[in-house]
Amino acid sequence: MDLEHARQVAAQAAEAAGRLLREGGRGGTPGARPKGENGDVVTDLDVASEKLLLERILTAFPDHSVIAEESGLVGAAGGEWTWLIDPLDGTNNVAIGLPAYVVGLALCHHGRPVLGVVHEPVPAHTWSAVLGRGAHGPSGVRLAPPYRPWRHGPVVAWTQGHGVSRAAAHPLKMRLDLGARRVLQLWAPLLSWVMLARGDIDGFVGYCAEAVDLPAGALLAHEAGIEIRALDGGPFLWGVDGPPEDRSFVAGHPEAIPALLELVGSA
Template sequence: MPHTSALMTVMINAARKAARGLIRDFGEAQALQVSRKGVADFVSRADLRAEEEIYEELSKARPKYGFVMEEKGEIEGADNSNRWIIDPLDGTTNFLHGLPQFAISIALERDRQPYAGVVFNPATDELFWAEKGEGAYLNDRRIRVSGRADLSACLFACGLPFAGRPGRERALQETERVLENTAGVRRFGAAALDLAFVAAGRFDAFWERDLNIWDVAAGACIVREAGGMVSEIDGGKKFLTDGSILAANTEIYEQAKALLKEPPQAG
């Protein structure tokens, strides 16, 4: 494995420790698919247990750092520059249905910018990781975004709002425009992994709206260190807090942004 800093070692160790419980719980969730009740509650408990394990590991290693977590919320630290951003189970619905497309996402935000990230899928043992200025890796292999420049040959990933979430009409319109101009669209259901797949060149671009900071912080760092571009969908810089994100290789970033831009209203 490439040399990892003390910081990255702490993050990877925390992810792997929580992953052991998640894999056990994933097996249980798969077994519960024949049941009519209890699966959702079981997965919620698995989510909470994983977050607690990560919180304990990182608190022990860096006691002054703050936290932003999906379940526990925000915890201020004595160190105002550094805070951990944690999603213990990205892709909960996939996990719930026994689909092995979920991940632990851990990011370190330094001075309100993504500094380091780990996205780990325990079901496939794929560990994506990056630290600012050090490149991006999948397990022990250096990764880079794709070099495709022809939009018609590019594969995009997206997220679509599920029942009760706003923005479905706009998302479907965006998806239609992308489908008309590219090789296809995939909707895998785990934003952190979608971003990691852009970093590894599996997807050429990814976009989604109404996301939280813990959905994107780690993946964004990995994409940038893999040579890609990350912004809000309209090109703004506040993707951590705005909720919209576009990640793409540098060859098609501008084309992707133009494709997703809402057309002017008639009249």
């Protein structure tokens, strides 16, 4: 498997989807409607972006399986190579006119991510990573965020899975609100991973995160030098097929991890 070729295909597909989203979102959000019973929404843009991405990926890799946000599994389950596609991460933002959204793709080999691409349509910036080869941003710049000690608590991002009730996440989220300088809840987890990989924020905490949008962002941050741990400080399990609890994490610069774990450990 030529992962560099796969990265190029994924980046070009994500950028094409980004252009579609950017043009289609002008003048309002077409066809926004409820999705499920937890307040989430889906739009015609989600569907159109996913259609484009599926066509690009399956044309280039017809033997691969795909798990897409709206379509679910396309192809056989449990294959050697599986793509995860989030055609519009941040739909709720788009629905209220907030230009904070991205397109994300990940390629997994036997369930472990080996390639991640995240594209932000508004500035037309693309970030990508291949396992063991580093993470790169626009113009091929390699991502390597420095450690910056904080004086008044860290700035951290927060995400929780769609199926998590506010009550279930309440103790952990409250502890972050009390101990962090600022807690960002962007409604676009992949954008939070990009901010962490760039060094814009100090940490990222997730509780039962969604499987489709986790691998691309986590791999990007990991390849930029970010450390990712389970909430109890143990190893982070990279597979996407396990229970939602396995997708709970604390992420930050290696020198910041002890303080971040101490912050969430009290919850």
